[in-house]
Amino acid sequence: MFNRLRVTSVAIALAGLGCAAGPGLAQQKYDPGVSDTEIKIGNIMPYSGPASAFGAIGATYEAYLRMINDQGGINGRKINFLSYDDSYSPPKAVEQTRKLVEGDNVLLMFGAAGTPSNTAIQKYLNAKRVPQLFVTSGATKWGDPKNYPWTIGWQPTYQVESEVYAKYIQENHPAAKIGILFQNDDFGKDYLQAFKTALGDKAKGLIVTEIPYEITSPTIDAEILKLKASGADVFFNVSTPKFAAQAIRKMAEIQWKPVHMLSIVSVSVSSVLKPAGLENAQGILSVNYSKDPTDPRWKDDAGVKEWNAFMDKYMPRADKDNWLHVPSYSIVQTLVQVLRQAGDDLTRENVMRQAANLKDFTTGMLLPGITINTSPTNFYPIRQMQMMRFKDDRWEMFGPVVSSDAKG
Missing domain, CATH: 3.40.50.2300 (Response regulator)
Known part of the structure; x- marks a missing residue:
């Protein structure tokens, strides 16, 4: 696990990200953080401090994107996943986010953990018109497209x-x-x-x-x-x-x-x-809202088998009893789906448009019957629990x- 300020720069090719989503997207369009060979994705995570247990989330993101790279990628375009430690401190979250946006020139911020940290950076990212995708917190404020059109949650509120x-x-x-x-x-x-x-x-x-x-x-x-x-x-x-x-x-x-x-x-x-x-x-x-991979009833489930194979190869030292590896696996899969839909129009505006256009998307680790749906007026992707x-x-x-x- 990560115990100090850490920068993870992983060259990752997005596997299977196919055609552009819809007409008029054949021409390549790029915003900061994107080139013919690279996409930069920013993240902050409490790898240290009182909520350091959430560092498992960032570790799962990194491992999954590394797997995507190994699977071949798309058009030679790689992702640099930059993940900085914010120690669950709002002032540090702001500092690290500004560094990612203004210094590293990331295309978007993805999957940051914690309500206090995300609250601290929400106004800044919306003022900069930088997507704050799939916030890892269940606060209701992540579903307010009228006032914060560049912020969207992921998990049930x-x-x-x-x-x-x-x-x-x-x-x-x-x-x-x-x-x-x-x-x-x-x-x-x-x-x-x-x-x-x-x-x-x-x-x-x-x-x-x-x-x-x-x-x-x-x-x-x-x-x-x-x-x-x-x-x-x-x-x-x-x-x-x-x-x-x-x-x-x-x-x-x-x-x-x-x-x-x-x-x-x-x-x-x-x-x-x-x-x-x-x-x-x-x-x-x-x-x-997720399957428990340790539950015997899922032992023959295709999604759980796929998750286990991922964990065995890319996170062999991780504890599979740590539930945080399960939703974070689904969250990063959702990011990949958004980038797939964005095609070669990798502008911040189009990425946000695609994040708000998910239709009955599911991952192998969501419970049966639970799907991800968004629209321009629905920034709450999951509204079901058991x-x-x-x-x-x-x-x-x-x-x-x-x-x-x-x-x-």
Whole structure:
């Protein structure tokens, strides 16, 4: 994994990127970062700092694009994937993004992780008219084409996720006393508001306490003690991986056993549940939109076989239990699809147009029935999720795939 400021410059040829999408695109059109032989793609990622577990996302992007290069490429045009460490720090995110756009002259920014970092760079990129593609965060603000036409999300929003939890609570725990732990920044506050919105008029009667924590805190032991003291019997845990593991361990230590709903950002078995102790994670609830490659029911699935082959060859030392490798694999596949549709019109405007023109696109690792769809007025590519419960050493899906029309 990456432990310090790092620049990854990988020469990558986009395999299988065929014809231009539609008439009038036969003539080559380029913006900064593109030539007959190269496309530069920029990325920022917390390879260090309190959210360094998300560095697995950037590692997957790099490996997948390296695989594409090995498969032959298109018209000799290669991609230089430049990935810089932002340490989950908004000021550093701005600094690194400016370096990528103004110094490295990247065509676009892709797949940056974290709500705080992406919030910090959103206005800058839109003012520069640089695509901010497939933000790796579920904040609702990434789906606002009217005010931010150069920013588009990818994963289901926290509002969609919260709707699934709210429905489950109302159906199974209508008299719940809900305690909420949330990170005191844009990430946590967006989740908190989305959850309250999903509960509607019942929010005030059901939520008994809301406890924030700071990303710079060494532990959240005190916050967990406050949550237990509140009498909450349903716990909504909105924390990033380091703190999610701490919460699970502390809950076991003090014998607090509420119904535990864990944010999807912290469902990794290897970076959260194993460090917390698998015996302490039994029964935790969350949601997903991707296949779990460790689940025996997918052992003969073509998409999972393809993912395993990719991991074995290009990330042989990576832990396959780390869930972050799965959605990041699908995200980078979506980037490749956009570039395929853009053809030789590799202008920022056309790349953004193609990102907003995905029709029933799917990847081998999305759950059956979940597809990616965008339009000029729909910048929320995925609006479907399914609940899951942790049992023994893996997550088990249950219930139907739930669709949402949440607009933010």
